[in-house]
Amino acid sequence: MTNEKALEALNERVRQDLDYLNFPSANWVKPVGPVDGTPVSDIVIVGAGMCGLAAWLQLKRQGMHNTRIIDMAPEGKEGPWLTYARMETLRSPKNLLGPALGIPSLTFQAWYRAQFGTKAWDELYRIPRPMWQEYLVWYRKVTGAPVENGMKVERVIPRDDGLLALKMADGDTIITRKLIWATGRDGLGKGTVPGFVSGLPRESWAHSADEIDFDTWKGKRVVVIGVGASAVDNAAEALEHGAGEVRLLARRKKMPTINKLMGIGSYGVTAGLPDLSPEWRWRIMDYGDKQQTPAPHGSTLRVSRHENAYFHFNCGIAKVERDGADVVITTVTGREFRCDFLILGTGFTVDPMARPEFEPFNAEIACWEDRYTPPPEEQNPGLGRFPWLNSDFSFSEKSEGTAPFLADIHSFNYSSAMSLGKVSGDIPAISEGALWLARGVASSLFRKDLDQHWEDLLSYESPELDGSEWTDADAVAAEQA
Numbered sequence: 001m002t003n004e005k006a007l008e009a010l011n012e013r014v015r016q017d018l019d020y021l022n023f024p025s026a027n028w029v030k031p032v033g034p035v036d037g038t039p040v041s042d043i044v045i046v047g048a049g050m051c052g053l054a055a056w057l058q059l060k061r062q063g064m065h066n067t068r069i070i071d072m073a074p075e076g077k078e079g080p081w082l083t084y085a086r087m088e089t090l091r092s093p094k095n096l097l098g099p100a101l102g103i104p105s106l107t108f109q110a111w112y113r114a115q116f117g118t119k120a121w122d123e124l125y126r127i128p129r130p131m132w133q134e135y136l137v138w139y140r141k142v143t144g145a146p147v148e149n150g151m152k153v154e155r156v157i158p159r160d161d162g163l164l165a166l167k168m169a170d171g172d173t174i175i176t177r178k179l180i181w182a183t184g185r186d187g188l189g190k191g192t193v194p195g196f197v198s199g200l201p202r203e204s205w206a207h208s209a210d211e212i213d214f215d216t217w218k219g220k221r222v223v224v225i226g227v228g229a230s231a232v233d234n235a236a237e238a239l240e241h242g243a244g245e246v247r248l249l250a251r252r253k254k255m256p257t258i259n260k261l262m263g264i265g266s267y268g269v270t271a272g273l274p275d276l277s278p279e280w281r282w283r284i285m286d287y288g289d290k291q292q293t294p295a296p297h298g299s300t301l302r303v304s305r306h307e308n309a310y311f312h313f314n315c316g317i318a319k320v321e322r323d324g325a326d327v328v329i330t331t332v333t334g335r336e337f338r339c340d341f342l343i344l345g346t347g348f349t350v351d352p353m354a355r356p357e358f359e360p361f362n363a364e365i366a367c368w369e370d371r372y373t374p375p376p377e378e379q380n381p382g383l384g385r386f387p388w389l390n391s392d393f394s395f396s397e398k399s400e401g402t403a404p405f406l407a408d409i410h411s412f413n414y415s416s417a418m419s420l421g422k423v424s425g426d427i428p429a430i431s432e433g434a435l436w437l438a439r440g441v442a443s444s445l446f447r448k449d450l451d452q453h454w455e456d457l458l459s460y461e462s463p464e465l466d467g468s469e470w471t472d473a474d475a476v477a478a479e480q481a
Contacts, residue, residue: 181409
């Protein structure tokens, strides 16, 4: 049972903490527009999940008020937590600070303790996935984030006057100076769909990020490609909804068991990775990618506790075809598996070219493959498609001077991992990412309006002293002489 009185006390504490931090500080950004009768936003944040909310709060804290935050999902369904995320609990430890931005009362721990008490907190092992979404909904409300739901961007169009026009699905147009693309794990790409399903009818397969009616496959045979976190979670969902059997096919010969990047997990990595040479950044990310992050312990047990669950290794896929009602999967070693439904737990691909919203200019966005050539033993085409971002998360031009507006589009999502580390997608360092983003956006806006700020400096005439605070000793002596 939740403690509503304690939660309201926490809400008041959050408001007080923000007040003590002078929130919101005065707006300092020079207004622009309107343009053709349309108001101009200084910043539009697309995405109101964890990344978008943290970004909005930090921008507001730093005096950038003319900011809109929009999301295409209905209220309360932002992000993956109630849609395609299917794990029972988060992988992250419960005491990570997440999007709290250094404010203790905004942490998940404070929110949980206020409702359920210290004993329940001590007994909690991991954060239940739906509860993380409940926390983010509370975070949105208690901070006053003015999220506009049901707002889908169809195209981003650079204007000749240096502004950006967002063409919306409802036919409206939003004009902004800055765009923050806070769209999550697949925010600058798409789900990875291997070519071997190209001949299958769409109703025979789904990607793990798709909406899946698992009840349809009760008593049926399901094959899941992959043994990573999303593959395992989808296999568990199918089993728990009564699938007759579920088989997981991995191309690796053995189950990955070590989360390698945890071996250097620290604030040092968060702060230091962006300052490393391209060679070192590539080497670290390539190594982690090729080692593969294993599915969590609990998620794997959630599958293996079912007697009708089977893990198969050394099962790279050669072809997939239909044989009557059956989906027939043939591996590179000649093994054959038959099922009624196939789930691709094959993750996501980062690639600016995959985003239809950026179609007018996505070929102008510089990627890592345009800036860095790895040694033969570190070839990794997938990493090469990550955008080459500036320190403020903004895109850079493939050819200098051809697309200067890219400096005003900030990719605050998983795609920043190669350039800046995992500070705009994962829970552990999201606050650091929001701090860096706000600083960079503020710097850019200040520099854009430098002439106006200079005029303000020259014209400032508000005296702090009125002449009564001192006596000119020489003037007094002269009068008395």
